[in-house]
Amino acid sequence: xxxxxxxxxxxxxxxxxxxxxxxxxxxxxxxxxxxxxxxxxxxxxxxxxxxxxxxxxxxxxxxxxxxxxxxxxxxxxxxxxxxxxxxxxxxxxxxxxxxxxxxxxxxxxxxxxxxxxxxxxxxxxxxxxxxxxxxxxxxxxxxxxxxxxxxxxxxxxxxxxxxxxxxxxxxxxxxxxxxxxxxxxxxxxxxxxxxxxxxxxxxxxxx
Amino acid sequence: xxxxxxxxxxxxxxxxxxxxxxxxxxxxxxxxxxxxxxxxxxxxxxxxxxxxxxxxxxxxxxxxxxxxxxxxxxxxxxxxxxxxxxxxxxxxxxxxxxxxxxxxxxxxxxxxxxxxxxxxxxxxxxxxxxxxxxxxxxxxxxxxxxxxxxxxxxxxxxxxxxxxxxxxxxxxxxxxxxxxxxxxxxxxxxxxxxxxxxxxxxxxxxxxxxxxxxxxxxxxxxxxxxxxxxxxxxxxxxxxxxxxxxxxxxxxxxxxxxxxxxxxxxxxxxxxxxxxxxxxxxxxxxxxxxxxxxxxxxxxxxxxxxxxxxxxxxxxxxxxxxxxxxxxxxxxxxxxxxxxxxxxxxxxxxxxxxxxxxxxxxxxxxxxxxxxxxxxxxxxxxxxxxxxxxxxxxxxxxxxxxxxxxxxxxxxxxxxxxxxxxxxxxxxxxxxxxxxx
Numbered sequence: 001x002x003x004x005x006x007x008x009x010x011x012x013x014x015x016x017x018x019x020x021x022x023x024x025x026x027x028x029x030x031x032x033x034x035x036x037x038x039x040x041x042x043x044x045x046x047x048x049x050x051x052x053x054x055x056x057x058x059x060x061x062x063x064x065x066x067x068x069x070x071x072x073x074x075x076x077x078x079x080x081x082x083x084x085x086x087x088x089x090x091x092x093x094x095x096x097x098x099x100x101x102x103x104x105x106x107x108x109x110x111x112x113x114x115x116x117x118x119x120x121x122x123x124x125x126x127x128x129x130x131x132x133x134x135x136x137x138x139x140x141x142x143x144x145x146x147x148x149x150x151x152x153x154x155x156x157x158x159x160x161x162x163x164x165x166x167x168x169x170x171x172x173x174x175x176x177x178x179x180x181x182x183x184x185x186x187x188x189x190x191x192x193x194x195x196x197x198x199x200x201x202x203x204x205x206x207x
Numbered sequence: 208x209x210x211x212x213x214x215x216x217x218x219x220x221x222x223x224x225x226x227x228x229x230x231x232x233x234x235x236x237x238x239x240x241x242x243x244x245x246x247x248x249x250x251x252x253x254x255x256x257x258x259x260x261x262x263x264x265x266x267x268x269x270x271x272x273x274x275x276x277x278x279x280x281x282x283x284x285x286x287x288x289x290x291x292x293x294x295x296x297x298x299x300x301x302x303x304x305x306x307x308x309x310x311x312x313x314x315x316x317x318x319x320x321x322x323x324x325x326x327x328x329x330x331x332x333x334x335x336x337x338x339x340x341x342x343x344x345x346x347x348x349x350x351x352x353x354x355x356x357x358x359x360x361x362x363x364x365x366x367x368x369x370x371x372x373x374x375x376x377x378x379x380x381x382x383x384x385x386x387x388x389x390x391x392x393x394x395x396x397x398x399x400x401x402x403x404x405x406x407x408x409x410x411x412x413x414x415x416x417x418x419x420x421x422x423x424x425x426x427x428x429x430x431x432x433x434x435x436x437x438x439x440x441x442x443x444x445x446x447x448x449x450x451x452x453x454x455x456x457x458x459x460x461x462x463x464x465x466x467x468x469x470x471x472x473x474x475x476x477x478x479x480x481x482x483x484x485x486x487x488x489x490x491x492x493x494x495x496x497x498x499x500x501x502x503x504x505x506x507x508x509x510x511x512x513x514x515x516x517x518x519x520x521x522x523x524x525x526x527x528x529x530x531x532x533x534x535x536x537x538x539x540x541x542x543x544x545x546x547x548x549x550x551x552x553x554x555x556x557x558x559x560x561x562x563x564x565x566x567x568x569x570x571x572x573x574x575x576x577x578x579x580x581x582x583x584x585x586x587x588x589x590x591x592x593x594x595x596x597x598x599x600x601x602x603x604x605x606x607x608x609x610x611x612x613x614x615x616x617x618x619x620x621x622x623x624x625x626x627x628x629x630x631x632x633x634x635x636x637x638x639x640x641x642x643x644x
Contacts, residue, residue, distance in 0.1 A: 018368040020282075020325060021409060026390035027373055052390065065392040065551075066373035068332045080333075084294045085494060085541045086452040086527055122376065122545050123294040123494075124333050127452035127525070128459045137335050165336060177297045177450075178305070178460055182223065186339060193335035195371055196342045 004047060008036050011199050012051055018197075022052045026062050030069050034192045035200050039070045067121070068137075070191065075110045075117035077155050077163070078191035079103070080134040081148075083120045086127035091145070095131045096120050098145035102152040115156065117191065128177030136188035138165035142174025162187040162202035210438055210464040213446050214422045218305035226340055228347040231308035239428040240315040241359040251320035255424070257432035259444035264288055264379070264417030265493065265523040267511050276404035277321050278412040285318050285326040286408060286415045288384060289341075292331055292376040294494035294545055295525030298448035298460050299418040303330065303337035306422070307344035311367070313421030315358065316428065318365050321414050325366045329384055332373045342369045376549035380605045381415040382407075383551065394551045395605035419448055439464035443510050447521075451477045453528035454484070465510045469499065472509060473528055485531040488617065492522025494542050495610030497597055498617035518597045519613075534637050535622040536629055539614035540568035546611035556591040557608030563587055564611060571626060574634035581626050585619060588612040 004012070012032055016025045029051055033044030045059040063069045070078075081096040096118075100106050103116045110117040126132035129141025133148060135155065143151070151172040164187035169176070188194035189202040217234050218225040231237065243251060256271030277283060287310070291299040302310060310328075318326050328345075330338045345367050348354045356364045370388060372378050378387045382396035385408050400406045407413025423445060427435045436444045443465035449472065452458045456478030463476070469489060473479065480486050489499040491509075497519040499507070507513050514521050529538060547561035564587055567580055577583075585595065592599040592609040595616060599609035618626050628636045 018366075021389070023390035024370075024388055027387070028371065030373070031371070054390075062390065062392055065394075066332075066375050068372075068374035083541070084545055085490075085538060086295055088541050089453045089527075089529060089533060089538070121333075121374075122548055123292060123296075125291050125297045125300050125331070127295050127297050127527070128450060130452060130458070134333065137333055139336065175458070177458070178301045179222075182226065184336065184339075188335065193332055193338070193371060195335050195338050196346075197369070198371075201339065 003043060004032075004036055007199065008032055011197070015197055016051065023054060026052055026054070026059065027066075028198065030059075030063055031192055031198050031200070034070065035190060035198060038190065039073050068192070073110060073114060074191040075105075075115050076159070076191070077115065077135050078117045078119070078137075079152070080119050080121045080124070080137070081107070082122070082124045082126065082130070082132045084123040086123075087131040090130040092131035094145040095133065095143050095148045098148040099133070099152055102149040116152070126177050129173075129175050135168060136163045136191050137193045138163050138168065138188050140165065140168045140173045141176045143172060144174065147172040147174070162189055162204055164204050167204070210446060212462050213426050213438070214302060214306070214309065214419065214448065215460070215462045217309065218301070225305050226307055226344070228308055228344065228351065231306075235429065236308055236425070237312055237353060239425040240312050240319070240353065242428060243316045243319045244359060244361050244363060246319075248320055248322060251316070254432050255320070255427065258427045258435040259432075260420065260423055260427060260435070261443065261511070262417055263419035263423075263447060263524070265293065265495075267521065270416065270420055273402070273404060273416070274317075274320055274414060276402050277414065278405045280412055281322065282325070283321055283323050283412040283414070284408040285314065285321060285323040286381075286384060286388060286413060287314060287326065287328045287418060287421055288379060288381065288415055289328055289330040289334070289337070289418045290372050290379040290384060291334070291418070291523075292379055293523045293525060294542070295452055295490065295527045296450050296493050296523045297452075298450050298524060300334060300337050301448075301460050302418050302422050303334065304340050307341045308348070309425060310341070310418055310422045311344050311348055313424040314367065315353065315365060316424045317414060317416060317421055319363065323414070324364050325368070327388060327408075328367065328369045329378070329388060330369065330371055331378075332371050335371075338369060338371055345369060375551075376545075377551045377605070377607060380607070383605070384415065385413065392551070394553050397604055440466035440510050442512055447524055449509075449524045449526060451526045451528065454481045454530035454533070455479065455528045456481050466508050468506050468508055470505045472526065477528070480528070480530050482530075486528065487531045487533055488529045488535065488538075488621070490525075490527040490529075492520045493525040494527075494545055495606070495613060496520050496522050497613045498621070500621045520598075532637065534572070534635050535618060535625050536568060536572045536635065539618055540565065540572055542614045543568055543611050546607060550607060554603040554608060556602045557611075560587045560591045560608060561611045564615065571629045572635055574629065574632070576626075576630040578627075578630055580630065581618065581623065584615050588615045
């Protein structure tokens with residue numbers, strides 16, 4: 001008997017139909033398990049194993065390889081600060097310190113209320129808009145230490161259900177990697193990527 | 208030098224809706240894929256070979272030759288590598304977000320040429336916005352009959368699956384990417400087989416091409432291989448996207464012909480060094496590339512061959528510019544840390560070596576360095592990349608470990624004094640100078 005909601009089970013079936021072999025669906029199903037529970041639990045990994053026909057140990061071997069599968073409870077807002085070379089050159093370490101200080105959460109940790117998780121990450125592919133920060137994988141470029149603090153305060157006060165990259169960019173961002181932006185209404189609903197097949201895309205005002 | 212824009216033309220002229228299928232079709236889109244349906248595999252492979260198109264993912268392997276290697280077994284598969292993760296590189300993100308149909312038409316052309324009926328687009332997990340754009344484009348293409356059973360009214364079937372990665376740079380290595388797509392850990396496969404075109408996804412013949420590479424294909428068919436070779440430089444045809452970041456006034460992606468100089472790129476195109484400070488070092492082709500310094504390389508032309516002769520590479524076209532205020536030990540530490548973090552752990556020289564190199568660099572930067580530390584770094588490096596040659600002689604399955612050696616070579620060749628100053632002063636000389644002001 002599956003523990004997943006009917007909606008998640010339906011998505012899992014649709015995802016598996018997009019691959020010639022069942023095991024290829026492990027990665028998207030791990031995201032589904034995260035979206036179901038907020039993080040990847042042992043039970044979630046077992047469920048993925050049942051769907052694709054491999055053992056829990058085999059699922060765990062995959063899940064532990066990739067940094068985006070969070071096996072511990074993660075905050076409502078996962079704040080990822082890039083500190084790779086291009087961002088470091090333009091002050092990313094100070095941005096990270098600003099986020100840590102304002103949230104009270106050191107990198108690699110989650111606060112007791114489950115509001116913020118903070119991490120420093122390697123290159124986010126936003127080097128032309130360094131330093132870059134993501135909230136639930138939605139991108140903000142050209143962030144200063146002061147703006148990073150403002151971002152943390154705003155998240156703590158406004159507590160948006162849908163995290164929208166364009167909105168955060170306007171409020172807290174600066175230089176971008178490329179300019180011609182098209183305003184996007186979609187955003188993330190949790191600390192995992194917002195992507196249609198995963199059912200994790202929210203819309204501003206519509207979520 | 209004015210070369211027409213190719214892959215960024217539509218997004219430059221129509222910034223508001225270059226991503227939509229209507230704009231794509233109104234500007235010549237989806238005219239070449241139906242033409243490809245009327246061509247044989249040999250004709251398509253020959254056309255791309257004649258265009259001289261080199262892979263844009265970093266290895267600069269001739270795209271037509273790669274297609275030509277496809278083994279006869281079927282089914283065959285196509286995987287588009289959109290796992291862009293090399294520090295300094297952000298060009299594919301722009302192509303994915305701003306012109307996803309251009310890439311998708313390239314996918315259809317590649318599939319037809321290689322008798323592929325199921326293609327995968329592997330997008331890194333930290334790119335949800337580009338992935339959403341691509342998924343929307345895929346849905347639109349299905350709705351118009353350009354994907355699915357009987358594309359463009361033919362009897363050819365093509366399915367496309369958009370697959371999200373989960374935060375592992377190594378999955379950009381094509382055999383690691385294939386393992387990841389099979390639902391395994393993203394560890395590079397032992398070679399041989401050297402090419403996925405022989406045995407790739409599910410051990411079937413597989414073409415793995417980069418986003419920018421496939422995005423060029425509709426244009427090559429539209430203008431013809433001959434016209435495409437007239438763009439850019441004879442050795443390096445077409446235009447290429449170069450991502451400039453670091454201490455420049457105008458960072459960004461620039462579509463350029465090969466053959467301009469580093470001086471032109473940094474001072475004319477990217478506006479010069481921020482604050483008009485002095486240029487200190489250039490990383491020419493992403494974090495993996497050995498560095499250049501202005502005294503020696505500033506007037507070198509930017510082509511694959513000139514870069515290779517100078518002991519480095521153009522790689523993924525990512526240029527990281529560092530000014531005089533940059534501590535070279537700190538920069539090296541940050542680059543090596545990346546490779547230590549992203550090492551998949553299969554090969555001991557890489558797993559252990561990169562970790563130790565990171566720790567040694569950190570202690571030098573923190574003022575705890577020893578006089579022998581640079582030699583120690585070189586010794587560890589030699590265990591990963593024998594003889595410290597370029598291109599590297601690897602002791603590892605894939606080039607990740609040897610890539611971590613590149614910053615160490617820069618310290619040895621150009622910044623030995625700066626390393627020694629750290630050791631003698633018990634800290635970073637730049638930081639100490641700033642503190643005393």
